[in-house]
Amino acid sequence: DAKTTQPPSMDCAEGRAANLPCNHSTISGNEYVYWYRQIHSQGPQYIIHGLKNNETNEMASLIITEDRKSSTLILPHATLRDTAVYYCIVRALIGSSNTGKLIFGQGTTLQVKP
Amino acid sequence: DSGVTQTPKHLITATGQRVTLRCSPRSGDLSVYWYQQSLDQGLQFLIQYYNGEERAKGNILERFSAQQFPDLHSELNLSSLELGDSALYFCASSPHQFGVTGGHNEQFFGPGTRLTVL
Numbered sequence: 767d768a769k770t771t772q773p774p775s776m777d778c779a780e781g782r783a784a785n786l787p788c789n790h791s792t793i794s795g796n797e798y799v800y801w802y803r804q805i806h807s808q809g810p811q812y813i814i815h816g817l818k819n820n821e822t823n824e825m826a827s828l829i830i831t832e833d834r835k836s837s838t839l840i841l842p843h844a845t846l847r848d849t850a851v852y853y854c855i856v857r858a859l860i861g862s863s864n865t866g867k868l869i870f871g872q873g874t875t876l877q878v879k880p
Numbered sequence: 881d882s883g884v885t886q887t888p889k890h891l892i893t894a895t896g897q898r899v900t901l902r903c904s905p906r907s908g909d910l911s912v913y914w915y916q917q918s919l920d921q922g923l924q925f926l927i928q929y930y931n932g933e934e935r936a937k938g939n940i941l942e943r944f945s946a947q948q949f950p951d952l953h954s955e956l957n958l959s960s961l962e963l964g965d966s967a968l969y970f971c972a973s974s975p976h977q978f979g980v981t982g983g984h985n986e987q988f989f990g991p992g993t994r995l996t997v998l
Binding site: 808812 | 884915922923924930936968970974989990991
């Protein structure tokens with residue numbers, strides 16, 4: 767699985783958009799970008815994933831650059847409850863060489879401030 | 881609530897002891913994953929089971945073992961405990977079917993068991 771690079775921490779004002787970057791310059795053509803978050807010692811929570819098109823769900827939007835070497839997770843209106851560690855993970859789909867395990871990096875600690 | 885349950889929530893024990901952590905996956909999920917989260921190592925994958933069979937191993941110590949039972953619940957056994965085994969242990973489940981390629985395998989994590997070894 768490709769390695770990812772994320773800033774260790776970021777701040778965001780409550781109500782503003784939080785933009786969390788992730789670099790994955792060695793991503794392969796069959797690898798997806800996944801985002802999970804972990805709110806203070808709780809179990810990680812799936813947010814969103816994508817291949818090359820931008821994706822949006824009720825939690826967030828995912829913007830992937832055309833060369834797929836980086837992506838940005840956008841929380842459109844951050845709230846205090848969005849304070850968490852956000853993990854960007856690059857992984858191929860389930861197949862013979864991928865059992866589905868997640869390899870977590872250090873993630874980005876997002877602090878949403880009032 | 882992810883639908884994954886873990887017991888106990890907290891566990892305090894002494895060095896050299898043995899403990900068992902239990903995980904009940906979401907209804908219908910066949911895959912169970914165990915992860916360890918310590919302050920210095922972050923979240924690390926330990927082991928995965930699918931429908932009762934071991935499927936993948938990560939950085940799991942030989943002192944640790946796991947199994948998945950016919951009712952799909954899983955147990956993680958930690959023996960000869962050391963101070964450094966103190967950590968949060970998470971279980972996750974997913975519905976993906978082995979042999980079916982293309983699955984995205986969203987994982988649902990339990991609340992974790994906090995193990996303290998004194």
